[in-house]
Amino acid sequence: MLLWELDAFQPYPVEIIPGRIFLGNFSQACNPKIQKDLKIKAHVNVSMETGSFFLDDPDKLLHIKIEDSLEASISPFLRHLCHFIGAHLVLGSVILIFSTRGISRSCAVIVAYLMHANEQTLRRSWAYVKKCKNNMRPNRGLVTQLLEWEKIVLGDSITDVSDLLY
Template sequence: MAGVMFCEPRHLYNIINQYRWRSRLAEPNYLCLLDARSQYEFDDNHIVTAQRIVLNPAGQYVIPNPEELGYVRFCVVYDHDTGFLTDTQEEEEEKEEEEEEEETGTSSLVPLGAEEGDAIFHARNLEHFTRHPVLLLKGGYRRFSACYHFLKSHKTLWMPQELDTFQPYPVEILPAKLYMGNFKQASDKQIQKDLRIKALVNVSEQPVTLFAEEGESLHVPVPDSLEADLFSSFPTISHFIDAQLDVGAVLVFSSLGISRSSTAIMAYLMHSCRFSLQ
């Protein structure tokens, strides 16, 4: 069995917002997101692209497409508030979150003795069919929707062409503080509002002004070339981000949000968090 692991809201946010030349949500075996709440709660609001786990006429929970689950890269289950965790446990989990992420990334193992809420009950059933660990959303819908209210939806059926055109948000690097994206995302006023972006770092050749009034920006004109010198700008970028994080969130972007922006982000993390290149 693949097992069951906790999944931080930030991890699910980044899973939902991955893209190549289009949103990865359009890939059939990329994400299976399952809502274990009641029909009423699901109809009221749910996380975008989620399906509700339903009962068959015999009163048994139906495993969605069990033959296909083995090929799904991410299978994520959530209930309202991950109720099998007590308030004390949640506080302890949040207090140790940074240490856990350093040791295990964005997920941690679910204890075998954990009290079973709806989400973990379904996750235990699903792990028999999946090749990768089933991810259990820590804090459930309540915590995720509090952090990412803009990823709530009433929509219950997504057509392939709708997933093809799904507009992803920038990747979250530091929770609610540092994001990485592309030019199109940086130009989107709604994204700026939803993520509370207060500063932009433009690592491309295009000199643009994307803030109408408030907000700071840094332009580092670097061509998209292997010979380009981005190294000499690392101190400038790092000091700018440090200063702006005290004000609000910062979005680092380049034309496509792939090489130059990710290089700048890595340089900043090595500077601020003392990470090694490994």
């Protein structure tokens, strides 16, 4: 198996906040064994795909339908995403945040949440998520929106986009 194949092969979502927040892809979110093993109680779906998640309890699913494109706008949803994740953490829920491949939109959401929850820079949140998931690649449009989010969260733009290990 080549190194890049090994990198792409992740049978389980990666742990971002131990035992509380996981980052994954659509197929992992659809896998009942993974849901049970990780004790997933809530989903944040940041993709166009719709699954049969928590049909009996819509309070456990936040579905933000955005394309993985440079024009996709995630900014209008960031406050709501952070509130949903924070509320489920307070309830003790284990949350799976996912997108189609789990490398762009879902990573951007987790970076935004960490910036908000920890009142930290984009650079610091980015480095943390990158350490957990080394193949994360939010598209440039999402990165630009995360820079704007940093201004909202911290009151100023601190991170230089060239600092991000892209």
